[in-house]
Amino acid sequence: MGGTWRENTYPGLTCDVPSHAYTYSFEPNPDWSRFLPPGPEVQGYFERTAKKYQVEEMIQFNQEIIRCEFKDGRWHLETKSGLTDVADFVIAATGVLHHPSFPKIKGLDTFQGDVLHSARWDHDIALDGRRIGVLGNGSTGVQIVSALAARAGKLTHFQRTAQWIFPVDNVAFSEEQKAALRNDRALLKSLQNEETYLANVERFTNAVLDANSPEILEIEAIARNNLEQSVTDPLLREKLRPTYRAACKRLIYSPDYYRAIQHPNAELVSDGIECIEPTGVRTQDGRLHELDLLVLATGFKADQFMRPMNVTGRNGLPLNEVWAKGPSAYLAVAIPDFPNFFMLNGPTGPVGNFSLIDIAEQQWGYIAQLMELVRKGECREVEARHEALQAYDIARKEAARKTVFGSGCSSWYLDAEGIPSTWPWSQRRFKEEMSAAKLDAYVLR
Numbered sequence: 001m002g003g004t005w006r007e008n009t010y011p012g013l014t015c016d017v018p019s020h021a022y023t024y025s026f027e028p029n030p031d032w033s034r035f036l037p038p039g040p041e042v043q044g045y046f047e048r049t050a051k052k053y054q055v056e057e058m059i060q061f062n063q064e065i066i067r068c069e070f071k072d073g074r075w076h077l078e079t080k081s082g083l084t085d086v087a088d089f090v091i092a093a094t095g096v097l098h099h100p101s102f103p104k105i106k107g108l109d110t111f112q113g114d115v116l117h118s119a120r121w122d123h124d125i126a127l128d129g130r131r132i133g134v135l136g137n138g139s140t141g142v143q144i145v146s147a148l149a150a151r152a153g154k155l156t157h158f159q160r161t162a163q164w165i166f167p168v169d170n171v172a173f174s175e176e177q178k179a180a181l182r183n184d185r186a187l188l189k190s191l192q193n194e195e196t197y198l199a200n201v202e203r204f205t206n207a208v209l210d211a212n213s214p215e216i217l218e219i220e221a222i223a224r225n226n227l228e229q230s231v232t233d234p235l236l237r238e239k240l241r242p243t244y245r246a247a248c249k250r251l252i253y254s255p256d257y258y259r260a261i262q263h264p265n266a267e268l269v270s271d272g273i274e275c276i277e278p279t280g281v282r283t284q285d286g287r288l289h290e291l292d293l294l295v296l297a298t299g300f301k302a303d304q305f306m307r308p309m310n311v312t313g314r315n316g317l318p319l320n321e322v323w324a325k326g327p328s329a330y331l332a333v334a335i336p337d338f339p340n341f342f343m344l345n346g347p348t349g350p351v352g353n354f355s356l357i358d359i360a361e362q363q364w365g366y367i368a369q370l371m372e373l374v375r376k377g378e379c380r381e382v383e384a385r386h387e388a389l390q391a392y393d394i395a396r397k398e399a400a401r402k403t404v405f406g407s408g409c410s411s412w413y414l415d416a417e418g419i420p421s422t423w424p425w426s427q428r429r430f431k432e433e434m435s436a437a438k439l440d441a442y443v444l445r
Contacts, residue, residue: 001050001059003095005043008140010121010297012147013039014170016139016253017355020191024049025361028188030181036170036253069312070339073380089371092311093344093360096351097300103135107276111294118144118297129153131290133281135273136297137163139250142257144297149260156289157261158281159270161249161410162242164223167230168253205427208247211404220246230258239270244409299412303327305346313338314383326415330392330441331433332423333363334384339445340374342367348396350423350430351413362434369437379444388441399424 015022019032022042027049033041050056060083067078068090077085100119102108108115114125118140132152134141137159149155181188207215223246231237240261261268271283280290305327311319314337322335329335332349333342344360344367345351370382397419400406405413405420415421423430 001056002043002046004097005039005046007098007119008039008121009123010116010118010140010144010147010295011127012143012145014143015039015042020188022355022357023192024357025192027052028185028192030178030188032173032178034170034172036168065309067310067312068306069310070314070341075340088374089340089342091342091344091367092306092346094306096305096345099301099304101299101301102296103298105273105276110278111276111280111291112278113280113291114293116293116295118295119300125293127151127293130292131280132156132293132295133158133289133291134295134297136299137161138297138299139252140299141295141297142252142254144295145266146254146256146260149263149266152265155263155266156281156291157266157268158273158283158289159239159268160272162240162270163249163252164220164242164246165226165257166219166223166246166251166253167226168255170255201427204247208404209399209402209424209426211245211402211407216245216247216404219251223251227258231262233262236262236268239268245404245407247404248407248409249411250413303347303415305343311338311341313341326417326421328389328393330384330389331366333366334370334382334442336384336386336389339381339383339443340371342370348421348423350427359430362431366434366437370442373439373444381443381445383443383445385441385443396424 015037018035019037020028022037023029023032023045029045037045050059060079062081063083064080065077066080067076069076075087075090077087077090098119100117102117114122116122116125118136127148128151130152131154132148133156134144134148135158137145137157141157142163142165145155145157181191203215204219207213207219210216227237227240231240240258260266269283269289271285271287274282274284274286276282276294277288280288281294282288303326307320307323313319313322313335317337319335319338322337327347329343329346329348332346335341335343344363345356349363350359373379373382400420400422403420403422403424405411405422405424406418413420413422
């Protein structure tokens with residue numbers, strides 16, 4: 001249970017979406033501890049919610065799907081343990097970031113200390129007083145450095161590309177505030193749909209959609225001022241200064257990274273890595289950084305989705321063949337030749353700095369409309385048209401090139417052609433698309 005919050009348990013793990021927005025619409029939570037909640041708290045929320053609504057009773061745990069095949073008008077599923085099932089519909093809610101990506105660095109397998117991927121953390125491995133190296137400086141690397149800089153004997157953060165850091169005050173909610181929310185559901189719901197948050201979502205969306213918008217210039221100014229005002233050493237400040245537009249990569253929210261990297265125990269290394277040796281990391285300037293523990297905050301394979309499970313559509317068509325050049329789906333939900341098969345948070349969906357819970361709920365409402373056609377007997381199969389996907393992809397790519405994601409940096413948002421593979425329009429448009437399915441985009445059989 002819990003997806004990314006199950007797989008990631010590293011020190012400092014924090015959600016970068018405000019807690020009351022990162023909540024199911026039907027299950028507001030008055031007991032969040034902070035504005036940005038810690039990972040274990042999010043995981044606990046999911047577990048409690050599943051138990052409350054008796055979802056656990058419907059789940060087959062520890063079952064790896066190895067085959068998902070459409071034949072004779074239905075989906076046939078098989079798990080690694082031999083369990084089989086037949087279904088009218090399959091909904092892949094496998095997420096995006098769940099297959100860890102390991103760096104291809106010469107000598108990694110020769111390192112004699114401990115090695116941890118951030119998504120496979122071993123809490124039995126000692127941290128305090130040790131020489132720790134962190135590879136990767138996305139949100140995960142930044143959070144780990146912030147959590148461990150004061151605990152390590154020496155912490156070295158290996159930076160390949162500098163990141164823009166957006167300041168945030170991660171305030172704690174008082175017991176009085178939480179009590180007020182428990183006693184006033186209307187107040188709790190108003191906080192969940194807080195106008196300030198929605199306005200920030202709209203502002204951020206406007207910013208990323210137009211690389212020349214006033215909103216992105218404002219975000220850049222705030223991030224730049226954060227760097228200028230937070231880092232005193234001019235040499236370190238220039239190492240930390242990105243050479244690309246703010247929000248071109250996923251914007252990092254942190255209240256304390258700049259403070260952590262200036263800790264006496266911490267060092268930022270921006271020289272490229274030559275190789276890894278048994279006792280540490282050797283950088284291209286010839287220096288050997290001796291380490292006891294190497295942390296790989298190197299992210300995930302963002303193009304996998306439900307793969308490597310074998311998904312086979314109409315007439316034996318393998319999904320791997322359809323996605324040979326890269327994953328795509330109509331409105332991030334449906335794939336031609338895969339009838340009655342839908343996705344939550346599929347390819348080209350909105351994956352910026354906003355709540356994927358909200359996105360998934362909207363997608364579920366859209367999928368439910370399509371399933372209802374079958375339930376009412378209007379058809380047996382619902383399948384996206386090839387023409388609909390083609391038109392969607394052409395329009396999406398044209399719009400994506402104009403976003404700040406396509407303004408000249410390398411990120412996991414980009415597809416094999418270097419085009420941002422995220423939703424390139426407003427959140428309002430996404431909500432409108434999800435509110436009413438356009439049936440002329442589908443074949444109903």
